[in-house]
Amino acid sequence: DTGVSQDPRHKITKRGQNVTFRCDPISEHNRLYWYRQTLGQGPEFLTYFQNEAQLEKSRLLSDRFSAERPKGSFSTLEIQRTEQGDSAMYLCASSLGGGGLNTEAFFGQGTRLTVV
Amino acid sequence: AQSVAQPEDQVNVAEGNPLTVKCTYSVSGNPYLFWYVQYPNRGLQFLLKYITGDNLVKGSYGFEAEFNKSQTSFHLKKPSALVSDSALYFCAVRDIEQAGTALIFGKGTTLSVSS
Numbered sequence: 756d757t758g759v760s761q762d763p764r765h766k767i768t769k770r771g772q773n774v775t776f777r778c779d780p781i782s783e784h785n786r787l788y789w790y791r792q793t794l795g796q797g798p799e800f801l802t803y804f805q806n807e808a809q810l811e812k813s814r815l816l817s818d819r820f821s822a823e824r825p826k827g828s829f830s831t832l833e834i835q836r837t838e839q840g841d842s843a844m845y846l847c848a849s850s851l852g853g854g855g856l857n858t859e860a861f862f863g864q865g866t867r868l869t870v871v
Numbered sequence: 872a873q874s875v876a877q878p879e880d881q882v883n884v885a886e887g888n889p890l891t892v893k894c895t896y897s898v899s900g901n902p903y904l905f906w907y908v909q910y911p912n913r914g915l916q917f918l919l920k921y922i923t924g925d926n927l928v929k930g931s932y933g934f935e936a937e938f939n940k941s942q943t944s945f946h947l948k949k950p951s952a953l954v955s956d957s958a959l960y961f962c963a964v965r966d967i968e969q970a971g972t973a974l975i976f977g978k979g980t981t982l983s984v985s986s
């Protein structure tokens with residue numbers, strides 16, 4: 756086990772509904788990442804937090820997506836007005852961050868979203 | 872732009888034989904390079920990384936990888952494959968000199984080790 760936990764593990768929703776996913780990183784990790792993975796592809800970066808500050812967002816993160824990390828602990832990823840194209844595995848990862856970017860990230864098991 | 876290529880969708884090897892999973896990268900600056908493994912119904916697990924120094928890095932489960940700057944490659948290797956090594960392997964790169972922190976992943980290579 757990597758120590759990063761995600762909830763729920765699976766979510767089936769109807770198109771147009773809103774969904775929210777939660778990620779609890781490894782407790783001492785100050786960096787948190789969200790990725791999306793579709794079948795046959797590697798994970799694609801969505802967004803990054805250092806503590807509570809959202810420092811980077813991918814162009815993949817449309818206006819329907821929002822992420823928060825209040826108090827620099829757990830994080831939530833919300834998708835509004837879901838579309839079938841949002842169906843994917845959503846991965847959360849965390850890492851220790853100092854001055855460099857050479858630390859490895861530890862991934863959770865992911866939340867599999869199916870939009871019907 | 873940063874990118875990672877894993878030219879083989881699948882690698883098949885017999886147990887006990889050496890294995891290689893290929894990875895090439897493209898960055899504008901110097902790279903940090905990583906290998907991750909994904910087992911069914913489990914999250915990505917870190918195997919090893921190249922940051923600086925010795926071009927041959929050793930990681931978990933007997934895996935190693937060789938950084939080759941001239942060929943922009945970071946192939947994953949293991950001297951003797953086990954059936955339990957069968958999984959999906961991802962190479963990832965981060966450009967040291969870019970402001971972003973994102974790891975860029977390849978599409979993955981499925982390793983199948985037969986007994």
